[in-house]
Amino acid sequence: MGEEMPGNRAWFQDWANEYDTTLGKVSRHHIMLDLAVLVSGVAPGDEVLDIGCGTGLLSLKFLAAADCRITAIDTSVEMLALFREKVEQYGLSGRVRSRQTSAEEMDFGPGQFDIVAATVSLHHVKEKAPVVRSIRDSLKDGGRFVLGDIDLDTTGDHEDPERLSRILAYLTSELVLAMREGGVQAFERMYDNGRKHILNDGEYCVAMNRWEELCRDAGFRDVTVHPVPGFDYFKVLVATK
Template identity: 70%
Template sequence: MKEVTTDNREWFQDWANEYDSTLGKVKRHHKMLDQVVRSSGIKRDDLVLDIGCGTGLLSLKFLDKAECDITAIDSSAEMLEIFQEKIKKCRLTGKIHCMQKSAEDMDFGPDKFDIVAATVSLHHVKSKEPVIRNIYGCLKSGGRFVIGEIDMDTTGKPDDPDRLLRILDYLTKELVLVMKEGGVQAFERMYDNGKKHILNDGEYCIGFGQWAELCRDAGFEKVEVNPVEGFEWFKVLVATK
């Protein structure tokens, strides 16, 4: 089998311009982002880190809820460019600080943030353990790490039939939804994305049992997982330091 790429940067470079008109149109995505913001317990003046911020959909929801201060990182310059246009347009320059940075290269130092959040971004990281340990380190005591993710274990070999069935089950639910709400353009994008999940090509999903275990191993004391209501193949995890 041909060697697949492991860095997704080109894929996101290509997707950036149509992110908001594809996944950004899907109600389920917004429902998950809203649940992440609600579960985070965000309050005024909190320092927030948004990992894999993309076009800023999550960061902007945090700011809608509370007057907080956001550091937003993403490995894609093109995604950040779109987010920065929104920041300028909404006059939020002093409230959101964008940086082109990969989750694997974070160097924020200890006890910095009240909330670290990541929505459908950390499954792109192949080696998750060091990243979660780093997140634990950069949170203040009592701080929360909140993830909104697909609840799907895609570890293993592409030709494992059980693994393939798990991915196809997810894709059946997701593609119908995406076609209905995002139209053909969104369907096309997510259909191509499905192949990347199957081939382990920059997509490395794990189940929430595995996310919870990684958090406990990193030192988080309390870990809570809840499904996104009506879309149980997505879940939100809150880990408290």
């Protein structure tokens, strides 16, 4: 018998096959990804690292926006396999390399990338400060870290009713959207995800102002936060090395 997979990884392996037909169908997600690409200022020739690439929704938008090159990493082999299929299908193999590794373990060496991007992946990282520092190290001088994520503080005591109300308010807006745009399949997946947010079971969201603080502490300058139009709980942060 092989080594047992950590719970969160197993959950993503399981989600991979229906990712594009659940979260991938929610307009809010695509609006956030488009905004992340726009504010990144991606240009031809740029080297872009996509952390937690999933099925490649963000990477494909970068590839369409500019003649850049993508390095994509994810902990899930299933997610990576689906992204690799798309890369083959669209004839993009020459512009994409991908590797199974985690944000915590990645080791690309200093000054490799013009842009490091991560959308709804880094809230899965519990110890965020070392990862933000390693992102900074992997960027070239003047390179940008682009983070699209949930602006929600789920830290604190699980039995604190105020914390629970805060998370439930977020979940209400997400679940209504999921049902409206992705139907029962999307609703079920996001509902299951909701429990994970409440119990910090592989989901460790912090408020966007905490991410700003983490970036400044890691030595980034010009940290700016862009709201995702129409979706108060989602923001895109850009920080320059």
